[in-house]
Each structure stands twice: as structure tokens, then as C-alpha cells.
Amino acid sequence: MSFDYDLFVIGGGSGGVRAARVAAGETGAKVALAEEDRYGGTCVIRGCVPKKLMVFASEYAGMVEDAQAYGWDIQPGAFDWDVFRGKLYTELDRLEGVYRNILKNNGVETFDMRARLVDAHTVELSDGTRKSAKHILIATGGRPVKPEIKGADLGITSNEIFHLEKLPERMLIVGGGYIACEFAGIMNGMGVEVTQYYRGAQILRGFDDEARGLVSEEMCQNGIKLHLGTNVLEMEREGDRIRVKATNGDEELFDQVMFATGRVPNADDLGLEGLGVELGRKGQIVVDDYSQTAVPSIYAIGDVTDRVNLTPVAIREGMAFVDTVFRGKPTPVDHALIPTAIFTQPEMGTVGLSEEEAAAQEPVEIYATSFKPMQTAFAGRGRRVLMKLIVSKANRRVLGCHIVAPGAGEMIQLVGIAVKMGATKEDFDRTVAVHPVMAEELVTLRQPVRSA
Ligand SMILES: Cc1cc2nc3c(=O)[nH]c(=O)nc-3n(C[C@H](O)[C@H](O)[C@H](O)COP(=O)(O)OP(=O)(O)OC[C@H]3O[C@@H](n4cnc5c(N)ncnc54)[C@H](O)[C@@H]3O)c2cc1C
Numbered sequence: 001m002s003f004d005y006d007l008f009v010i011g012g013g014s015g016g017v018r019a020a021r022v023a024a025g026e027t028g029a030k031v032a033l034a035e036e037d038r039y040g041g042t043c044v045i046r047g048c049v050p051k052k053l054m055v056f057a058s059e060y061a062g063m064v065e066d067a068q069a070y071g072w073d074i075q076p077g078a079f080d081w082d083v084f085r086g087k088l089y090t091e092l093d094r095l096e097g098v099y100r101n102i103l104k105n106n107g108v109e110t111f112d113m114r115a116r117l118v119d120a121h122t123v124e125l126s127d128g129t130r131k132s133a134k135h136i137l138i139a140t141g142g143r144p145v146k147p148e149i150k151g152a153d154l155g156i157t158s159n160e161i162f163h164l165e166k167l168p169e170r171m172l173i174v175g176g177g178y179i180a181c182e183f184a185g186i187m188n189g190m191g192v193e194v195t196q197y198y199r200g201a202q203i204l205r206g207f208d209d210e211a212r213g214l215v216s217e218e219m220c221q222n223g224i225k226l227h228l229g230t231n232v233l234e235m236e237r238e239g240d241r242i243r244v245k246a247t248n249g250d251e252e253l254f255d256q257v258m259f260a261t262g263r264v265p266n267a268d269d270l271g272l273e274g275l276g277v278e279l280g281r282k283g284q285i286v287v288d289d290y291s292q293t294a295v296p297s298i299y300a301i302g303d304v305t306d307r308v309n310l311t312p313v314a315i316r317e318g319m320a321f322v323d324t325v326f327r328g329k330p331t332p333v334d335h336a337l338i339p340t341a342i343f344t345q346p347e348m349g350t351v352g353l354s355e356e357e358a359a360a361q362e363p364v365e366i367y368a369t370s371f372k373p374m375q376t377a378f379a380g381r382g383r384r385v386l387m388k389l390i391v392s393k394a395n396r397r398v399l400g401c402h403i404v405a406p407g408a409g410e411m412i413q414l415v416g417i418a419v420k421m422g423a424t425k426e427d428f429d430r431t432v433a434v435h436p437v438m439a440e441e442l443v444t445l446r447q448p449v450r451s452a
Helices: 014-027 041-046 048-069 081-105 178-189 209-221 311-326 355-361 374-378 408-420 425-430 438-443
Strands: 005-010 031-034 109-111 115-119 122-125 130-138 142-144 170-174 193-198 225-228 232-238 241-246 251-254 256-259 263-265 298-300 340-342 348-352 364-371 385-392 398-404
Touching (some): 014 081, 014 311, 041 048, 041 081, 170 178, 178 340, 209 355, 209 398, 241 256, 340 408, 355 385, 355 398, 398 438, 425 438
Parallel strands (some): 031 109
Antiparallel strands (some): 115 122, 142 263, 232 241, 348 398, 385 398
């Protein structure tokens, strides 16, 4: 049977672009890709990249204060959202161009259109044309959803936050996950008065309790009004503002409300019904270790499969798919011990098990220290940081590492190598400290603070 392409990729985000360009450029496969919106996907256009640039922008206010304490004769100025947003758009345009060029230079044929499946080997584009392919890769990502409450349409999501006409004076952020917490810090740093509601007992559910406790404390210290155990009951327009009634009885006016209350996979409306592709409870595409669906010619990677929803993971899954299907090297994706960072202020970097998860699994020793780092302590800022190792009592392996500190994302990338290699506490101890840096504490933690 002959096909138009060896591979048709639906979705030009992190996973789809990587798989398409490697399959075409390195294995010589004939590849096409359809993208309905902008190339680069969530990460480049409305996720990691613009968010990190906003984190950088928001951190300068604190830096100016610190600089004064270090003797610099500079005065804090006002943050100009228009200037920043203009530069941000230019940068995103540049990056989108880079992604388009990567595909073009590797011989991938692109269609700037929505695509859906017709059968196990056929894709239909939004202009009605049909293309056949030996393999179809679904890499359509996910999207934010708003809760079903009265007036929810008055709020925005992370998709819209990058396009605000002007910065609000008072903003409510709803949610306790990493996206909610990161934007609370960003907006606060940009001078917005931020209130955050989270219905649970503590933000950053699933992460180490001690680490998330410190992040939460520091966020409050920074001026974010964090209300735990609180949710939005209903919202209504009042002039230019939004009146929000909360479950704790509060009633307040905000200029903007952002929901960061969850994301769903883009697996609906792909024509999957009746094809035999299995969908999970959250609507995600169910795949095996090789990202293959129940239909042998159809694979799925990235957020649409809702495994670990991070850019480097989607990229890994894309590479493993190419190895499996186009290089004859069946490659399962290793989802164990993925280091990750949360760009709150201070940042959190984490790899492996939390204290709670580890203790539920086996007896462990906890090594931890919390202190005021030199740089900000000198400037009179009372910020605390945390360095924490979870160690197996049985084999001394470091099962988890949790860092709350400026630069924790950079640090955890490197600790991640040691933990992935199976380093023991004694391996950490044998390593000579770098002095004076915050991370030296990780190799000088002598006594456990407790067993669990
Ligand atoms: C605010 C925010 C911050 C984030 N920060 C980080 C971070 O700091 N670090 C990190 O690792 N991850 C972060 N992520 C997660 C990361 O962005 C995703 O895990 C990653 O983008 C997933 O890649 P993907 O290829 O699966 O999907 P996506 O990047 O979402 O790409 C999917 C693409 O498919 C297109 N598409 C969808 N349906 C169709 C269709 N039917 N036809 C044609 N095209 C279609 C979409 O337009 C989109 O471009 C963040 C996410 C958000 C929302």
C-alpha cells in the first residue's frame, strides 16, 4: 500500500516539531506536519518561554532594592508593561520563525491548518484535503479550562495573560498549581496587588511538604495575599472591575481574574471516535511505553497523553518515537526521576520522591537545612532557602532532592544527574564543596534532622 507520507504529525509544539524534524532530517522519512495556530506550541508561544521572560522582568524590582543596600545610588522606577510586551512579541515572532525554519530546512512539509483523523492512515485538513500516511503522530498538547461557576467567562487563563492591554492594579489568581503560583509571583513583582485563592490546604500539591510550605511562606512575605481553603463562588461585572464572591464569605473587586485551575488534553474533536484509540478518564490519549495507541499506525506524545506534562518530556517522547518507528530501535520513554523547576520567587527545584512519598515506601533519613543566604541577608532581606535530601536507610541512595532558593532550577538540573545515576548520601559527602555558594550545603549535610 502506498501513502502520501511516511509520517503525518498533528501539532507543531515541542513534541511534534522535534519528532517531525528528526524523522525527516535524520532518517530520510517523508514527513508532513499540520499546525492550526503558531509554530512552537504552548511552550514557546504561551508557556515556558514567555513566562520565564516575565519572571525575569518581575525580578528587577527586588534587585534594585538589593542594589541600593549594596551601595548603588539607583532609584526604583516604574515597570512599563507596553515596552516589555512589545519586546516579548518580537522575541516570540523570532522564535516562531526559528521553528518554521527548522521544519523547512529538514524537508518537513507544513500545513498551517487544523487536522483531524479520518481513519488509521488518513488525515483531513481544515480545507477538506485528505492526506494519507503510514504513521500518524498526534502531538496536539493541552489547553486551560475555566471552572463551571457563574461569571467565569469574565476571567482569563494563562493563554491571555501575555496579551493584557495594561497591567491590572488588583488581580485575583485562582489555583494552587505551579502555573498559578508562578504568575502570582510575576504579577506581584511587576507591581500588581495580587490575591491568590486556592481551595486546598496548601499550594503546590504533590511536591515535598516542607518545600511547598516554605514557598508559600515566602510568597506571603513578598506581599501576595494567599487565601488557602478558598475558592470563587461567583463573579459579576461591576463597571470596569469584576466583583468576586468567595467561599470564605469575602467579596472583593478585581481588575483581572486569572484561572489556573487545570488543563485538558486536546484529544476531543480529532475524529478519534470509532477508530479504536482509547481515551483515559481525563480525555487523554492512552498509549503504551512506546507512545503507541491501540491502533498500531497511530502514536501520541506530549501533553495530549497526560503523562508528565513538561516540554523536555514531550521532546524525549518525540525522539523515542522516531527511534522506535524510523530507526528500528524500540525505545521506551523513561519517566523516572525527572528534575523540574517551579519559577516561583524563590524558585523551587525538585527531583525524585518527596519526604512523604519516600516515607510511605521505605524507611528514610531526612537531611535538611534552611538558612538566610548571604546575598539577600546582606541586603537586609529576610529570605530563607531550603536544601533537602531524602536518603534511603536501606541502601543510602538519595531518593529525592528539594531546593527552594534563587537559582534552584539551575541547581536541580545538575543534582538530577547524580540522583539519576543512583548516587548515595556518601557520594554527595565525598564531593568537595564549592564555596561560598548556597548549594554547598547539599554536600555538607552531616546529621539527619529526622527519620521517617
Ligand atoms: C503557562 C505555562 C507554563 C509552562 N511552563 C513550563 C516550564 O517552565 N517548563 C516545562 O517544561 N513545561 C512548561 N509548561 C508545559 C509545556 O508548555 C508543555 O508540556 C509542552 O508545551 C507540551 O508540548 P506538546 O508538544 O505536547 O504540546 P504543545 O506545545 O501544546 O503543542 C501542541 C500544538 O498542537 C496544535 N494543535 C492542537 N490541535 C491541533 C489540530 N487538531 N490540528 C493542528 N494543530 C493542532 C496547537 O496549536 C499547538 O501548537 C508550561 C505550560 C504552560 C501552559
